[in-house]
Amino acid sequence: MxxxxxxxxxxxxxxxxxxxxxxxxxxxxxxxxxxxxxxxxxxxxxxxxxxxxxxxxxxxxxxxxxxxxxxxxxxxxxxxxxxxxxxxxxxxxxxxxxxxxxxxxxxxxxxxxxxxxxxxxxxNKPMETKWVYRDLVIDATSNRVLITDKEVSLTKKEFEILSLLAQASPNVLTRNEILSSVWGDNEFVLDRTVDVHITRLRKKLGEYASIIVNRSGFGYYLNIESKHPQ
CATH class of the missing domain: 3.40.50.2300 (Response regulator)
Known part of the structure; x- marks a missing residue:
């Protein structure tokens, strides 16, 4: 179309x-x-x-x-x-x-x-694949994230943000795009909400926190050099 x-x-x-x-x-x-x-x-x-x-x-x-x-x-x-x-x-x-x-x-x-x-x-495209980077696995079919075969405890929103960034990588997603995809038309959600969730997500990812990159004035992207869908 x-x-x-x-x-x-x-x-x-x-x-x-x-x-x-x-x-x-x-x-x-x-x-x-x-x-x-x-x-x-x-x-x-x-x-x-x-x-x-x-x-x-x-x-x-x-x-x-x-x-x-x-x-x-x-x-x-x-x-x-x-x-x-x-x-x-x-x-x-x-x-x-x-x-x-x-x-x-x-x-x-x-x-x-x-x-x-x-x-x-x-x-707007649903993610149906598993993304692997070293010991990090983002599995959209089971809604799980694993690091060295150990599950990382993420909230639903945190997982949706991470899987969205993985799907879009290496493209940068603006805060508005993330809000639109993860929160929909909820008018009470602010841009700052994305930053807060990203901060929490980075803490939970530990040694992999740095893969979530903030491009100042634009938004966020996932810096996975050798990612591959499975």
Whole structure:
């Protein structure tokens, strides 16, 4: 099934360029020239939003915040001429999944869009394999984690986070992606909840704690160099 992308920018030339190239890459593309129009056009069939930050009326940041507060977890790539660390961190804190400064390379946008869509599909894909790394075994069929043949006592959420990271490895999963997959639409769960569970999980993994890596400003990934599914 073809992925559907919503491009939102008040510069029509940018919308035209992105639409042309994304469609050439095999995507179905809808265009909106304001956040207000985008909210009207956005449907459950869209898989990604490419969203300009600085627009007349509602800003891209405000639109993203509105979507996240309503429980919508669709991946968002921000496009912006504001290229400072604070702006980037603001984008991620509001639920953005990637951030590309203007002027941008079309090839970079296409590559980032593809990577984000792949990552999002991994989050929603059930894990049906056993992952082995040295003496560490993550067995999704029995919901058990073993280290040197001894079972590690994990809570349900801790196991779900670890197995999700194993499935997605080496891709980075954002806190929003982890929240969406593990906690679903529970609006009372905060990003900090993921960090707390990761901290507890690392303690229980002992010598393997370091395989869970935090990529600052992005999220978490599992650093398993020689993992293999069984």
């Amino acid at each position: 073809e992925k559907r992308i919503l491009v939102v920018d008040d510069e029509r030339d940018i919308c035209d360029i992105l639409q042309f190239n994304l469609e050439n890459d095999g995507y179905i593309v809808d265009v909106a020239n304001s956040a207000e129009e985008a909210l009207d056009k956005l449907t459950d069939v869209h898989s990604l939003i490419i969203l300009d930050v600085m627009m007349g009326g509602m800003s891209g940041f405000k639109m993203a915040e509105k979507l996240r507060k309503s429980g919508n977890t669709i991946p968002i790539i921000f496009l912006t001429a504001k290229n400072t660390e604070n702006d980037m961190l603001t984008g991620f804190s509001l639920g953005g999944d990637d951030y590309i400064p203007k002027p941008f390379s079309v090839k970079e946008v296409l590559a980032r869009a593809k990577a984000l869509l792949v990552r999002a599909s991994l989050v």
